[in-house]
Amino acid sequence: MKKCLYNGKLILEDRVLEGKALIFSETIEAIVDEIEIQGRTDLEKIDARGSYVSSGFIDIHIHGYAGHDVMEGQVEKLKIISESIPANGVTSFLATTMTMDIKDIKQALQVVRQVRSEGSLGAEVLGAHMEGPFINPAYKGAQNKKYIISPNMDLVKEFQDVIRLITIAPEIEGAKEFIQEVKERTDIVLSMGHTNATFEEAVEAVQQGISHTTHLFNAMTGLHHRKPGVVGAALSTDVTCELIADTIHVHKGLYPFLLKVKGLDKMILVTDCMAAGGMEEGKYELGGQPVFVKDGQAKLEDGTLAGSVLKLNEGLKNIHTYTGMDLEALVRLASYNPATVLGIQDKKGSLAVGKDADITIFDENVTIYMTIGKGKVLYEKH
Numbered sequence: 554m555k556k557c558l559y560n561g562k563l564i565l566e567d568r569v570l571e572g573k574a575l576i577f578s579e580t581i582e583a584i585v586d587e588i589e590i591q592g593r594t595d596l597e598k599i600d601a602r603g604s605y606v607s608s609g610f611i612d613i614h615i616h617g618y619a620g621h622d623v624m625e626g627q628v629e630k631l632k633i634i635s636e637s638i639p640a641n642g643v644t645s646f647l648a649t650t651m652t653m654d655i656k657d658i659k660q661a662l663q664v665v666r667q668v669r670s671e672g673s674l675g676a677e678v679l680g681a682h683m684e685g686p687f688i689n690p691a692y693k694g695a696q697n698k699k700y701i702i703s704p705n706m707d708l709v710k711e712f713q714d715v716i717r718l719i720t721i722a723p724e725i726e727g728a729k730e731f732i733q734e735v736k737e738r739t740d741i742v743l744s745m746g747h748t749n750a751t752f753e754e755a756v757e758a759v760q761q762g763i764s765h766t767t768h769l770f771n772a773m774t775g776l777h778h779r780k781p782g783v784v785g786a787a788l789s790t791d792v793t794c795e796l797i798a799d800t801i802h803v804h805k806g807l808y809p810f811l812l813k814v815k816g817l818d819k820m821i822l823v824t825d826c827m828a829a830g831g832m833e834e835g836k837y838e839l840g841g842q843p844v845f846v847k848d849g850q851a852k853l854e855d856g857t858l859a860g861s862v863l864k865l866n867e868g869l870k871n872i873h874t875y876t877g878m879d880l881e882a883l884v885r886l887a888s889y890n891p892a893t894v895l896g897i898q899d900k901k902g903s904l905a906v907g908k909d910a911d912i913t914i915f916d917e918n919v920t921i922y923m924t925i926g927k928g929k930v931l932y933e934k935h
C-alpha cells in the first residue's frame with residue numbers, strides 16, 4: 554500500500570510547504586493538498602504532527618556506529634551500522650575505510666559491495682569513501698602511519714563499482730598522475746585531506762580535478778595570512794567542504810564565517826563517527842588503534858582526535874544553534890549538498906516527485922521522530 558505523510562512542514566529544495574500531503578511508495582509520487590487525501594482508504598496515513606519533514610540525511614564520512622567499524626570487514630557488522638544510524642535521521646551513507654593493510658581495505662570494500670547487492674534493512678550503503686591510504690604522514694591524524702602507501706590505481710580499478718569518494722593528499726609522490734587517471738577513467742569524487750599541501754599545491758590540485766575537502770581544518774595545513782594552506786585553498790575555490798560540527802573539531806565561532814564564505818551550497822555536514830557512536834563512553838578501536846572516548850571526545854592515547862561520536866542530527870542542531878540560521882535552510886547541508894557531491898541529486902537529496910522516498914521527520918531541536926528509506930520506515934521514536 555502507498556503511504557501518505559500529512560500535517561508536516563515539507564522542506565523542499567526552494568521552499569517550505571504546509572497544508573500539503575506527500576504520497577509515496579519507494580519513490581515520491583505526488584505532493585497534493587491535504588484535502589485531497591481525506592477519505593482515501595488506499596493510503597497508509599502517517600501524521601507528522603506539525604514537525605519538519607525533509608529529505609533523509611546523507612552521511613558521506615562515517616567509519617562506524619553502535620560498537621562496529623567498517624574496517625571489521627564483516628557483512629553483519631556493516632548491516633548493524635546501517636540499521637542503527639536511521640535513529641539519527643540518516644537514510645544513506647558512504648561506508649568509510651581507514652589507512653590499514655591493503656588486504657583489510659580490500660576486505661572492507663568487498664563487504665560494501667556485498668551489502669550493496671544484498672541490500673540492508675537500514676540506511677542505504679551508497680558505496681565507500683576511501684580515506685587513505687594515499688595520504689601524508691605529516692597530517693595522518695588518527696590514521697596509522699605504518700600503512701600509508703603511494704597512490705595505487707590497481708586498487709581503485711578493482712573496486713571502481715564501490716568507491717565513490719577518495720581522500721588523498723595531492724602533494725604526495727604519484728598523486729598528480731593518480732588524480733589525472735581517476736578523473737579520466739572513473740566518476741569517483743576526489744577530496745583533499747590528511748594533507749600537507751601548500752595553498753599553491755592545493756589550488757593546482759583543484760584545477761586538476763579535486764572537488765571536495767575532507768573535514769575542513771582537521772588534518773591539513775591551517776589558514777595563515779602568508780601561508781593560506783589547504784584551508785585557504787578550500788575557502789577561495791569552489792570545492793565542497795566537509796565539516797564535523799561537533800563543536801570539538803572546529804570551534805563553533807567559525808560556523809557563521811564558513812557559511813558566509815562558502816555559501817549554503819558548498820558545506821557538507823559529516824560525522825566522521827567511529828564505533829563508539831551511540832554507545833557508552835570507554836575504550837574502542839579505530840583503524841586498529843585503541844581510542845578512548847570521554848566527555849564526547851574520541852582520542853588516541855597521545856591525545857590526537859580519532860574521529861567523533863557525533864550524530865548527524867546533532868551536527869545539524871549545532872550549526873543551527875551557533876549560526877542562528879533557519880533549520881529549513883540548513884537541512885540541505887545534510888541532504889541536498891552531500892547528494893550533489895556524489896552526483897546523485899536526481900534521485901536523492903530533496904523531496905521531489907520521482908526521487909527516492911528517503912524522508913526524515915524531526916522537530917525544532919532536530920530530535921528525530923521518524924526516518925523512512927525508499928518508502929520503508931527505518932526508525933520510529935517511541
Ligand SMILES: [Zn+2]
Pocket residue numbers: 614616649684825860
Ligand atoms: Zn574519517
